[in-house]
Amino acid sequence: MTGRDGGADLAPIGEFSPVVILVRPQLAENVGTTARAMANGGLFHLRLVSPRDGWPQERAWYASSGADRILDAATVHETVADAVSDLQHVYATCPRPRHIVKPVMTPRGAAAELRACERRSLRTGLLFGPERAGLDNDDMACADALIRYPLNPGFMSLNLAQAVLVMAYEWWMYADDTPPRTLMTNETHVATKGELENFMDHLIRDLDACGFLRNEQKRPGMVRNLRHLFQRGEVTEQELRTLHGVVSELSHGRHARRGGK
Amino acid sequence: MTGRDGGADLAPIGEFSPVVILVRPQLAENVGTTARAMANGGLFHLRLVSPRDGWPQERAWYASSGADRILDAATVHETVADAVSDLQHVYATCPRPRHIVKPVMTPRGAAAELRACERRSLRTGLLFGPERAGLDNDDMACADALIRYPLNPGFMSLNLAQAVLVMAYEWWMYADDTPPRTLMTNETHVATKGELENFMDHLIRDLDACGFLRNEQKRPGMVRNLRHLFQRGEVTEQELRTLHGVVSELSHGRHARRGGK
Numbered sequence: 104m105t106g107r108d109g110g111a112d113l114a115p116i117g118e119f120s121p122v123v124i125l126v127r128p129q130l131a132e133n134v135g136t137t138a139r140a141m142a143n144g145g146l147f148h149l150r151l152v153s154p155r156d157g158w159p160q161e162r163a164w165y166a167s168s169g170a171d172r173i174l175d176a177a178t179v180h181e182t183v184a185d186a187v188s189d190l191q192h193v194y195a196t197c198p199r200p201r202h203i204v205k206p207v208m209t210p211r212g213a214a215a216e217l218r219a220c221e222r223r224s225l226r227t228g229l230l231f232g233p234e235r236a237g238l239d240n241d242d243m244a245c246a247d248a249l250i251r252y253p254l255n256p257g258f259m260s261l262n263l264a265q266a267v268l269v270m271a272y273e274w275w276m277y278a279d280d281t282p283p284r285t286l287m288t289n290e291t292h293v294a295t296k297g298e299l300e301n302f303m304d305h306l307i308r309d310l311d312a313c314g315f316l317r318n319e320q321k322r323p324g325m326v327r328n329l330r331h332l333f334q335r336g337e338v339t340e341q342e343l344r345t346l347h348g349v350v351s352e353l354s355h356g357r358h359a360r361r362g363g364k
Numbered sequence: 365m366t367g368r369d370g371g372a373d374l375a376p377i378g379e380f381s382p383v384v385i386l387v388r389p390q391l392a393e394n395v396g397t398t399a400r401a402m403a404n405g406g407l408f409h410l411r412l413v414s415p416r417d418g419w420p421q422e423r424a425w426y427a428s429s430g431a432d433r434i435l436d437a438a439t440v441h442e443t444v445a446d447a448v449s450d451l452q453h454v455y456a457t458c459p460r461p462r463h464i465v466k467p468v469m470t471p472r473g474a475a476a477e478l479r480a481c482e483r484r485s486l487r488t489g490l491l492f493g494p495e496r497a498g499l500d501n502d503d504m505a506c507a508d509a510l511i512r513y514p515l516n517p518g519f520m521s522l523n524l525a526q527a528v529l530v531m532a533y534e535w536w537m538y539a540d541d542t543p544p545r546t547l548m549t550n551e552t553h554v555a556t557k558g559e560l561e562n563f564m565d566h567l568i569r570d571l572d573a574c575g576f577l578r579n580e581q582k583r584p585g586m587v588r589n590l591r592h593l594f595q596r597g598e599v600t601e602q603e604l605r606t607l608h609g610v611v612s613e614l615s616h617g618r619h620a621r622r623g624g625k
Contacts, residue, residue, distance in 0.1 A: 111518060112518065113518060113519060139519075139521065142516060142518075142519035142521075143516055143519055143520070143522060143526075144516060145516040168521045168523075169519070170519065200548055201550075202550055203548060203550075204547070204548060204549055204550065204552065204602070204603065205547070205548055206545055206547050207545070207546050207547070207548050208545050208546075209540075209542050209543075209545075211537070211544060212544025212545050213544075216545075248545070249548075251542075253537065253540045253542040254404045254405065254533070254536060255403060255404055255405060255536060257372060257373065257374060257403075257406075258372050258374060258400075258404055258430070258431065259404070260403075260404070260430065261404060264526075265401070265404075265526065265529055268526055268529065268530070269533060272515070272533075275514070275516060276472070279470075279514040281470050281514045282470075283469060283470050283472060283473025283474075284467055284468070284469050284470075284473050284477075285467065285469075286465070286467050286468070287461055287464060287466055287467075287468050287510075289462075289463055289464075289465065337467075339465050
């Protein structure tokens with residue numbers, strides 16, 4: 104697979120980002136989709152322990168959607184012990200840990216620890232077992248802790264790349280500071296209360312002019328209801344200009360029709 | 365697809381869990397893997413807007429790994445407007461929102477809002493666009509807010525089922541209270557400080573007996589170092605029993621060898 108030139112320009116984002124170790128993977132396609140999932144979450148280092156069909160396999164590159172660099176750099180190992188020999192913390196994914204005395208982490212908890220290890224310049228690894236059987240007891244004895252995904256207990260079936268994606272996603276999210284909710288305003292901005300009040304004045308003036316607010320007793324409540332409606336969400340300055348136009352046009356149209364009668 | 369009998373015994377976990385709406389999906393396999401990802405995260409309601417190859421498609425069931433019930437219950441709609449007409453909050457996934465004035469949420473932020481809607485008995489929906497093009501501007505105008513996945517900006521390519529999995533995972537995780545780290549101890553328990561001290565006494569007694577701690581000046585520091593080592597992790601009561609055995613056997617073997625000389 105030397106001399107490949109395609110694929111995304113991926114590079115190891117951190118020397119101490121966790122190594123993904125696929126133990127006895129069966130399908131080369133799954134190695135490819137694993138590389139894709141790793142790329143999504145900014146992981147780069149991939150190791151394969153005794154892949155069933157040998158390595159390299161062209162099908163992995165086809166399935167990787169451009170994560171070629173990760174596959175190009177992947178290394179092959181005969182045993183789990185060999186694949187983890189230079190690492191300092193190793194986590195093993197395990198859907199149903201039994202009869203093992205070992206710390207069990209959530210993917211989110213593990214991501215926090217992996218990030219802490221990264222800050223301490225410790226080399227870490229994540230073990231994923233073969234598609235059907237999962238990791239065996241000897242594989243898991245090579246790990247410091249197990250990772251168990253808290254998913255719907257009625258339906259735990261997760262394919263290899265999806266298991267890798269969840270960890271890659273949590274790894275990425277730990278360092279991400281995107282606010283949970285923001286408003287895309289592009290060339291405009293969220294309206295100030297003054298801008299909003301300016302529009303409310305326009306609206307009420309025109310509603311007074313057309314007689315919509317003629318009931319003096321109900322007027323304060325009706326005005327307040329309109330105010331509540333427009334205060335509820337974030338309105339942009341651009342949207343207020345549109346609303347000014349809407350009110351003016353409706354009001355002008357009404358006058359024009361009246362004048363034409 | 366009536367009369368199907370296979371698949372996992374999935375049921376709608378909540379009447380107000382979000383509806384997954386695939387807009388103009390191209391490949392039936394992706395509808396199947398979407399159902400699988402939904403099942404992982406406890407989502408049940410699936411709607412399809414103008415699936416390219418028609419519906420039902422046998423291939424979807426093959427790809428769903430047993431999430432048949434979700435596919436059996438899926439409904440088909442001609443337009444996005446029709447698919448969302450009975451919903452109260454709609455979120456549209458969108459990798460690169462542009463020129464749209466709309467709240468943008470992270471998957472985690474959206475999951476928190478969806479759970480809040482669930483508690484208020486509001487019907488919610490999640491729009492996912494076609495494989496290649498994504499949602500168009502008219503589709504997005506049907507939504508209250510956009511969801512943007514904060515992934516590696518150098519590699520955003522996520523397939524349909526993986527995009528659904530991330531939302532289903534966050535939905536599930538929001539309500540999950542698994543501790544980030546725990547210790548599986550099965551039939552044993554984390555040792556008390558007294559049990560640990562009992563073992564340390566045994567170890568030090570035998571080390572004194574064999575002369576390992578004969579240097580009176582270094583003795584306190586050596587004992588302290590051993591203490592630090594055994595205090596560092598959570599040791600179980602069962603492991604301490606094993607360690608008692610190890611010390612006794614080593615010590616006994618040494619006496620036996622000496623005696624045999």
